[in-house]
Amino acid sequence: MPKYPLPKNETARLNSLQHYNLMDSGADKEFDAIATIASVICGIPISLITFIDENRQWFKSHIGTDFTENLRELSFCTHAIASGEEIMVVPDATKDLRFADNPMVTGPTKLVFYAGVPLINEEGHALGTICVLDQKIHELSEEQTAALKSLAKQVVDKIELKRKITHLETANRELLSSNVLIQKFASMAAHDIKNPLTSILLTSQLLRADTEKSGNERSLKLIDVNISSTKTLLSLVDEMLDYSKSPGLLIARKQKIKVNGLFERMRNLLALPEGFSLDFHCELTEINHSSIAIEQILLNLLSNAIRYNDKDKGEVSVTLGEEENFYILEVCDNGVGIAEEHHDQIFDTNFTLNRADRFDNVGTGIGLSTVKDLVATLNGTIKLSSIPGSGSTFLIRLKK
Known part of the structure; x- marks a missing residue:
C-alpha cells in the first residue's frame, strides 16, 4: 500500500x-x-x-x-x-x-x-x-x-x-473517412449499375433496328419506352455519382427544368398497375432547381403511393405550383393512409409500419427518410396529412 x-x-x-x-x-x-x-x-x-x-x-x-x-x-x-x-x-x-x-x-x-x-x-x-x-x-x-x-x-x-x-x-476524422468510403461505394455501385444499363441500351437499339424492318409498330413503341427509360436511368446514375462526391451541389447546381419533360420521365420510370391513374397538374412551363433532387423526391413519393394502395382503381396525382420564394409540390393518393401517431416517425431512418405493399414486399424505411433529408438540404419543409383507409397527401415547400 x-x-x-x-x-x-x-x-x-x-x-x-x-x-x-x-x-x-x-x-x-x-x-x-x-x-x-x-x-x-x-x-x-x-x-x-x-x-x-x-x-x-x-x-x-x-x-x-x-x-x-x-x-x-x-x-x-x-x-x-x-x-x-x-x-x-x-x-x-x-x-x-x-x-x-x-x-x-x-x-x-x-x-x-x-x-x-x-x-x-x-x-x-x-x-x-x-x-x-x-x-x-x-x-x-x-x-x-x-x-x-x-x-x-x-x-x-x-x-x-x-x-x-x-x-x-x-468524430470529424471518422466522418471524413466514412464519406470517403461512401464515395468509393457510390463509384463502384455506379459502375456496376451503368454496365448492365449500357448493355440494355445497346441491345434495345439493336432490337429496334431489327423490329423496324418488320414494321411492328406496337413492339417499336415498347422498345422506344425501354430505350428512353434506360437513358434516363443512366443520366440519373451519373448525376447521383456527382452529388455523392459533392453533396453541396444539390443546392449549388440549379438548372432550368422543363416541367412536361420532368413529368414524362417520372411516368416512364414508374410501372403503373392496371387500373391505376397518375395525373400531373402544373401551370408552370419550367422551374429553376436541382433536377436530381426533385426527381429523387418524386420517385420515392410516387413509388410509395403506388405500392401502398389497396384500391382496385388507384389514384395518384402530382401538383406543382409556386409562391414568391417557394415551389409547392403536392403528391396525393387514395391509398391505405397512415395513422396520425406515425406522422413524425414515418420520416425516421429505418422506421417501417411492418406492412406489406400490394406486391407483398415490406419496406426498408429508407425512402421517406431520404426524401426528408433531401428536402432539408434544399432548405425546404415536408408535411404529411393522411386518413387511414382514404389516402395520404405530402406537401413539400422547396426554397427557390
Missing part, C-alpha cells in the same frame, strides 16, 4: 485522467497565464498547475521553479486531491505531522507553505491541483482563497473544452 492517502474513487479517477491525455502533454501558454495570475494574486513566488497519475505528479505549468514533475509520495497535492476539501492550506509544513519529515521540506527545496485547490472535472474526479508554494509562512486572505478557487474552475473549463474539441476532431 502507498504511504499517502488515496481518493475514494481512485480507479475511476485514473481512468478519467487518461481520457484527457494531459500527462506529458507539453507546455501551454494559457495554463502558464493562469498560474502566473495565481502567483501574483497570492503574492507567492511558486505556482503550479499539476496532474497526478498512479505514480507521479506532472506539472502542466510551473511558475517560479524549473521542476516539471515530482514523485507522488512526496507531493503535497496528492493529499489535496484525497482530502475532499475545496482548498487545502498548510501554513507551516515543518509543524505538520504529514509533511514535517518530507524531503521537500527537509531537503534543499525547504518548502514551508502550501495552498492547493483540487481540479475537479464534470464527473467529480480530482485530476490534479492548482497550487502556490513558498519557503516562508503565509496566510491567505478570503479574497485570495476565492481567487484561487476561481482560477481552478478556469483550468477545469479549459481542459474540458480541450477534451471536447479533441472528441469533435476525432
